[in-house]
Amino acid sequence: MVVKSQIRLIKSLQQKKYRNEHGLFVVEGIKVIKELLSTDMQVAELYCSDAKFRGMHTPNGILGVFHIPKPSKIHFSDWILVLDSVRDPGNLGTIIRLADWYGIEHVVCSPDTVDAYNPKVLQATMGSIARINITYTDLVPFLSGNPLPIYGTYMTGTSVYTIAMPKKGILILGNEANGISNNVNLIAQQKISIPQYGEQTAESLNVAMATGILLSELRRK
Amino acid sequence: MVVKSQIRLIKSLQQKKYRNEHGLFVVEGIKVIKELLSTDMQVAELYCSDAKFRGMHTPNGILGVFHIPKPSKIHFSDWILVLDSVRDPGNLGTIIRLADWYGIEHVVCSPDTVDAYNPKVLQATMGSIARINITYTDLVPFLSGNPLPIYGTYMTGTSVYTIAMPKKGILILGNEANGISNNVNLIAQQKISIPQYGEQTAESLNVAMATGILLSELRRK
Numbered sequence: 056m057v058v059k060s061q062i063r064l065i066k067s068l069q070q071k072k073y074r075n076e077h078g079l080f081v082v083e084g085i086k087v088i089k090e091l092l093s094t095d096m097q098v099a100e101l102y103c104s105d106a107k108f109r110g111m112h113t114p115n116g117i118l119g120v121f122h123i124p125k126p127s128k129i130h131f132s133d134w135i136l137v138l139d140s141v142r143d144p145g146n147l148g149t150i151i152r153l154a155d156w157y158g159i160e161h162v163v164c165s166p167d168t169v170d171a172y173n174p175k176v177l178q179a180t181m182g183s184i185a186r187i188n189i190t191y192t193d194l195v196p197f198l199s200g201n202p203l204p205i206y207g208t209y210m211t212g213t214s215v216y217t218i219a220m221p222k223k224g225i226l227i228l229g230n231e232a233n234g235i236s237n238n239v240n241l242i243a244q245q246k247i248s249i250p251q252y253g254e255q256t257a258e259s260l261n262v263a264m265a266t267g268i269l270l271s272e273l274r275r276k
Numbered sequence: 277m278v279v280k281s282q283i284r285l286i287k288s289l290q291q292k293k294y295r296n297e298h299g300l301f302v303v304e305g306i307k308v309i310k311e312l313l314s315t316d317m318q319v320a321e322l323y324c325s326d327a328k329f330r331g332m333h334t335p336n337g338i339l340g341v342f343h344i345p346k347p348s349k350i351h352f353s354d355w356i357l358v359l360d361s362v363r364d365p366g367n368l369g370t371i372i373r374l375a376d377w378y379g380i381e382h383v384v385c386s387p388d389t390v391d392a393y394n395p396k397v398l399q400a401t402m403g404s405i406a407r408i409n410i411t412y413t414d415l416v417p418f419l420s421g422n423p424l425p426i427y428g429t430y431m432t433g434t435s436v437y438t439i440a441m442p443k444k445g446i447l448i449l450g451n452e453a454n455g456i457s458n459n460v461n462l463i464a465q466q467k468i469s470i471p472q473y474g475e476q477t478a479e480s481l482n483v484a485m486a487t488g489i490l491l492s493e494l495r496r497k
Contacts (some may be wrong), residue, residue, distance in 0.1 A: 154474075158472075158475075253376045261370070275493075
């Protein structure tokens with residue numbers, strides 16, 4: 056039986072503040088829950104949901120509460136993806152899936168990047184959330200202390216098709232509207248871009264699309 | 277003054293059937309309307325919308341009715357994008373923007389691909405809709421009669437990173453759930469894929485993302 060305090064807890068986990076306080080997050084839907092159960096992700100509770108969970112989607116009537124994994128130590132042995140203030144949950148979810156597809160182990164997010172355990176992000180990541188090591192940290196100290204070359208993505212950087220990219224490095228993607236922030240700009244050693252082939256009037260590529268195209272470039276070599 | 281018959285017409289244009297009957301489509305929002313007005317797209321009417329257009333979004337209170345352009349003749353002088361039953365409006369909108377970004381002139385869609393003048397597609401394409409020649413036609417006769425090599429995208433094709441792609445050809449992307457249809461399968465001469473680098477459990481790439489990565493591959497060479 057589901058008691059009132061459990062319902063209250065589950066509802067509170069819709070908010071980042073309470074997810075961080077309890078170290079827990081909620082997912083809904085049999086498909087993604089089954090996928091998470093087959094990974095290292097630690098389950099706290101499973102519920103067959105019913106009318107008690109009003110206001111949540113509960114597709115397929117199942118709901119899982121999982122422990123937010125502690126970020127593991129970052130190894131600087133491959134490309135690392137850094138997100139500077141990516142705000143749209145769908146974009147972050149897609150980027151996490153892309154990291155999974157292209158075998159990128161570490162995604163490092165600025166503190167103001169949307170929370171990866173936000174329900175909308177989880178919906179877009181599918182099971183990939185369990186396979187990527189996601190760390191929220193201040194980017195300036197992280198980047199300053201890292202041993203790899205740092206590539207920032209800009210509208211007006213050098214074409215990624217014309218420069219030789221190394222086997223490992225840091226790839227930074229910025230905010231949907233404003234790009235990479237000023238403090239991080241100063242640290243990005245190389246400014247790269249995806250060149251436009253059509254008329255210059257075309258709307259810029261979405262940040263998740265740019266991530267996909269850039270990860271493809273990094274891996275194809 | 278907006279009369280009742282105009283309101284009825286505009287509301288009817290939310291449906292494909294009436295868009296095709298009248299040869300007209302509706303867009304909302306100052307930004308995209310301004311962009312369309314700066315292109316060859318022919319405007320039929322502009323309205324400063326008010327409460328009369330209940331049930332529509334009308335951001336910024338402006339609404340434009342444009343003529344659906346007649347598809348122009350297809351030149352087989354570059355890569356042509358072919359969509360076989362792409363159903364999601366957001367995916368089609370993103371694909372049209374990508375075609376614009378990568379300078380692809382012609383997008384050929386199966387008749388069951390979502391209508392490009394659907395309001396949700398327009399929202400995702402921005403002004404790119406005016407710069408791409410979009411043709412709806414039966415794919416089998418179109419493909420059978422074309423002079424270019426035909427590449428179909430599959431989960432299990434040859435890695436696009438390992439094969440030399442020609443300077444021009446046909447690139448086919450299939451349905452979100454079922455991929456390329458059986459009849460079109462028979463005509464696709466080369467089966468290509470975007471290889472996966474992470475664990476094989478990663479969810480497959482979305483069709484719009486796959487289009488972006490493949491167009492990048494075609495243009496970088």
